[in-house]
Amino acid sequence: MGTAFPTTRRSDHRDESAFGPRQSWSSGIENRERDRGRLCSVKAAILVESLTGNTWKAAEKTADLLSQERWTITGLSKVRHPDHAAIQEADLVLIGSWVHGAFLFGQAPWAVNSISNLPAMRGKKAAAFCTFALHPGNSLDKLTSAVGDTGAYVIGGLAISRSKLDQHSEEFATRLVDALADSDA
Ligand SMILES: Cc1cc2nc3c(=O)[nH]c(=O)nc-3n(C[C@H](O)[C@H](O)[C@H](O)COP(=O)(O)O)c2cc1C
Numbered sequence: 001m002g003t004a005f006p007t008t009r010r011s012d013h014r015d016e017s018a019f020g021p022r023q024s025w026s027s028g029i030e031n032r033e034r035d036r037g038r039l040c041s042v043k044a045a046i047l048v049e050s051l052t053g054n055t056w057k058a059a060e061k062t063a064d065l066l067s068q069e070r071w072t073i074t075g076l077s078k079v080r081h082p083d084h085a086a087i088q089e090a091d092l093v094l095i096g097s098w099v100h101g102a103f104l105f106g107q108a109p110w111a112v113n114s115i116s117n118l119p120a121m122r123g124k125k126a127a128a129f130c131t132f133a134l135h136p137g138n139s140l141d142k143l144t145s146a147v148g149d150t151g152a153y154v155i156g157g158l159a160i161s162r163s164k165l166d167q168h169s170e171e172f173a174t175r176l177v178d179a180l181a182d183s184d185a
Pocket residue numbers: 049050051052053054055056097098099100101102103104105106107108131132133134135136162
């Protein structure tokens with residue numbers, strides 16, 4: 001158990017995370033062992049806004065890792081063309097966007113307007129992620145706020161560097177599993 005997430009993975013961008021303080025890696029593993037049976041039934045829908053494919057790749061990687069943790073991915077679709085059935089079926093909705101701006105200032109998640117057109121998600125949990133090149137600024141906060149405006153309860157989020165897509169997607173998946181374990185404990 002836990003082999004899907006090598007011990008070399010790192011939370012080296014903690015300042016870009018909106019998740020609460022995370023447990024130590026070892027206690028995370030123990031919690032996942034303890035809660036694995038109970039978490040088998042987590043259903044997650046993923047919605048993505050991607051221009052050149054990085055955010056989509058991060059979503060696919062995260063989905064793959066969550067599936068290895070026995071989560072069910074109800075659908076992966078574009079924020080602009082959401083899979084309504086997948087959202088309906090999900091307990092948790094993950095929403096990802098790429099960061100747009102002038103690289104060192106004016107950064108914002110591109111998906112914000114599309115998110116405002118999503119159906120109300122009251123009663124669901126949600127998490128946000130964005131991919132960026134140099135610096136996301138406060139894109140994650142803006143994204144988290146937009147997702148919260150759908151009525152969903154936002155459990156956290158992560159800014160993912162496009163140069164570390166695999167590593168940061170692993171971190172995102174790990175944090176999601178831990179957060180769900182914590183909230184169900
Ligand atoms: C027009 C444009 C503006 C961008 N502005 C920023 C920026 O302000 N800060 C940043 O870190 N990355 C910026 N990027 C980089 C993208 O956020 C990054 O490459 C992201 O991973 C793209 O995701 P995607 O492949 O899913 O479209 C910008 C990219 C484009 C095309």
